[in-house]
Amino acid sequence: MHTESGSTDVVVLGGGLAGLRAASVAADAGARVTLLEKQRSLGGSAALSAGMFWTAPTMESYETRVPAGDRALAERIIDDYERDLESIRASGVFVADAATDDVMGFGRGFSFDVKAYLGHLEARLLEAGGEIRTGVRVRTADRSSTHRFRLLLDAEAGEAELHADAIVLATGGFQASPADRAAWMPDVGEEILLRSNPGSAGDGLRLATSLGTATAGDLGTFYGHLISHPVTGFTPERFMLFSQYYSDHGILVAADGRRFADESRGDELLNQDLAQLDGMRAFLIFDQQTRSTHGVSEPFASFGLIDRLELAVEHGARHAVADTLDGLVAALGRLGVEEAQLRRTLAGDVGISGLATRLSRSAPPTSAQLALLRTAPFYALEVQPAITFTLGGIAIDPRSRVIDVAGSPVVGLFAAGADIGGLSSYGYVGGLAPAHILGSIAGREAAAAC
Ligand SMILES: Cc1cc2nc3c(=O)[nH]c(=O)nc-3n(C[C@H](O)[C@H](O)[C@H](O)COP(=O)(O)OP(=O)(O)OC[C@H]3O[C@@H](n4cnc5c(N)ncnc54)[C@H](O)[C@@H]3O)c2cc1C
Known part of the structure; x- marks a missing residue:
């Protein structure tokens, strides 16, 4: 040639x-x-x-x-x-x-x-x-x-x-x-x-x-954000719309019903923590107050207000809604989350999860974060990690x-x-x-x- x-x-x-x-x-x-x-x-x-x-x-x-x-x-x-x-x-x-x-x-x-x-x-x-x-x-x-x-x-x-x-x-x-x-x-x-x-x-x-x-x-570290799961239509122009930037205003629980990181430290860190868990899936649990404020606000001035939960659900995300936290636990049980442990987690058990022991960098969960779950209805949205750059x-x-x-x-x-x-x-x-x-x-x- x-x-x-x-x-x-x-x-x-x-x-x-x-x-x-x-x-x-x-x-x-x-x-x-x-x-x-x-x-x-x-x-x-x-x-x-x-x-x-x-x-x-x-x-x-x-x-x-x-x-x-x-x-x-x-x-x-x-x-x-x-x-x-x-x-x-x-x-x-x-x-x-x-x-x-x-x-x-x-x-x-x-x-x-x-x-x-x-x-x-x-x-x-x-x-x-x-x-x-x-x-x-x-x-x-x-x-x-x-x-x-x-x-x-x-x-x-x-x-x-x-x-x-x-x-x-x-x-x-x-x-x-x-x-x-x-x-x-x-x-x-x-x-x-x-x-x-x-x-x-x-x-x-x-x-x-x-x-x-x-x-x-x-x-091993990277920047990215939590994305709803499953997600259809995850095209580049929608990368930001499916990003759950507000995860620091809720708690994240894995399938074993436990939390694995201090959510208050921010979505870009939680995203890396979740990427280390087997299966890389968790439910983000939050209340109506968070949904109607941080869940719709624009983190950067570029695309206006958006109901992130609604958009995620429209595009296939597994989710649950209930008027009480007890009701949410039962609904998440039906989605495969360990119910008894989740109930203990919501009652303040922040004991280190088997999964969390593998996470070397993340800070452990705190009970203070649970105080963010107070206004009904309560929501759970399944999320997955995503990588933007190394x-x-x-x-x-x-x-x-x-x-x-x-x-x-x-x-x-x-x-x-x-x-x-x-x-x-x-x-x-x-x-x-x-x-x-x-x-x-x-x-x-x-x-x-x-
Ligand atoms: C949805 C989204 C939102 C973001 N929002 C922000 C934000 O608001 N603020 C912020 O600070 N950061 C943000 N970022 C991150 C930011 O975009 C990146 O940090 C930044 O673009 C990095 O610049 P770069 O030039 O290194 O890489 P890029 O802008 O990604 O450009 C790299 C280019 O190199 C090309 N390339 C790869 N291999 C080769 C090769 N062998 N030869 C020639 N070309 C090659 C690629 O095709 C690509 O075009 C965001 C990223 C995404 C995806």
């Missing part, structure tokens, strides 16, 4: 937020840039997102949420946050005037029109002379005789060889690869639901490790330089966005803002390395 050959200064892998930002910044800095996107269209998970540009506002809040996280990386994200937010405002796309506080219980952020902004970055990259190729997948990368790297590409038109002095890895994590999930997160059930773009299947991590680089963070990944330093297994930066190799590991770890401090900030840094550094 004919193999075309070409060269450029910077190759960016991935056309989501981190990749488009890195490519546009590198092109603005004067580098010749080629952005490769594996799917037919750009945007990645960023284009499916709620557009909340948020992170931990202070190092103190960061350390409380991610005690084992990379402090140097977090400092850089927190320091650069305002500057990157201003550059989004300067693009002219919608950015909210007022901050949203308490994002995921501790964060601070601003809603913005993420789709319009991705379009802005694409246009800016092309204006600066950058090239964008979609439907192209990098098969391997190694050392080049003429430049630092040689990439072998599979494209619809055939194979191609691309030589470059810098690579930015921004392929969005490894959540879409069942084989990588089985290898890196053995505690998570294989059948976990994917709440992500389908292209982020570990290519960045594989390419980096093939060049002798290190991983960082806990590769939190462990490629090791980088605060200049987005990829670190090798000996602890030194690999000259010319950078990573940004959900491909990197160590910033979030079980505790989650945002996806879009870290992707943008590290994309900006990687773009500047990659241009300077050429």
Whole structure:
């Protein structure tokens, strides 16, 4: 087969937020840039997102949420946050005037029109002379005789060889690869639901490790939300509608009738806890007060009020409703939950469940949470975990330089966005803002390395 050959200064892998930002910044800095996107269209998970540009506002809040996280990386994200937010405002796309506080219980952020902004970055990259190729997948990368790297590409038109002095890895994590999930997160059930773009299947991590680089963070941890179960029509535009963001206002019980985590810590943590249970199913129990407030409110300003229970039920979720907690126990008994134990659980038994003993990271349940069940009627909705992106990944330093297994930066190799590991770890401090900030840094550094 004919193999075309070409060269450029910077190759960016991935056309989501981190990749488009890195490519546009590198092109603005004067580098010749080629952005490769594996799917037919750009945007990645960023284009499916709620557009909340948020992170931990202070190092103190960061350390409380991610005690084992990379402090140097977090400092850089927190320091650069305002500057990157201003550059989004300067693009002219919608950015909210007022901050949203308490994002995921501790964060601070601003809603913005993420789709319009991705379009802005694409246009800016092309204006600066950058090239964008979609439907192209990098098969391997190694050392080049003429430049630092040689990439072998599979494209619809055939194979191609691309030589470059810098690579930015921004392929969005490894959540879409069942084989990588089985290898890196053995505690998570294989059948976990994917709440992500389908292209982020570990290519960045594989390419980096093939060049002798290190991983960082806990590769078994991930970001996602609880989704009703069973669920029909779980298409990307409905990812957020089926997410049960308000689970911290109820209790979660497994089939043995026991709770297994402190629900007040937030849905993104409960989601990871549930993924470790055999069968990965639980019932979320809540009352009318929660249903009519947190159950319908919009966690991010993007899609208005919605009755999440009603929508879940319309799309096949197993559920129960009763005027008393006793009645709810009986109804859940008919759905296979261990009735006698559930009755004890609702009476305040927070004894560690056999399932819970396997959960190393989660906090144990507290009886205080039961006080949230007081206004009839009472509801139970079956839920399952879902994976949006992986939190462990490629090791980088605060200049987005990829670190090798000996602890030194690999000259010319950078990573940004959900491909990197160590910033979030079980505790989650945002996806879009870290992707943008590290994309900006990687773009500047990659241009300077050429
Ligand atoms: C429903 C939903 C809601 C969300 N809401 C928010 C929110 O409000 N706030 C927030 O902070 N975060 C949110 N997130 C997370 C956020 O979208 C991600 O953290 C962010 O998009 C990561 O950016 P990225 O560029 O690293 O990855 P992505 O945006 O996913 O882009 C990665 C791209 O790389 C491509 N790719 C993969 N492999 C290759 C390859 N070999 N070669 C070329 N290209 C490749 C993929 O196809 C994809 O297009 C949400 C995510 C989802 C799914």
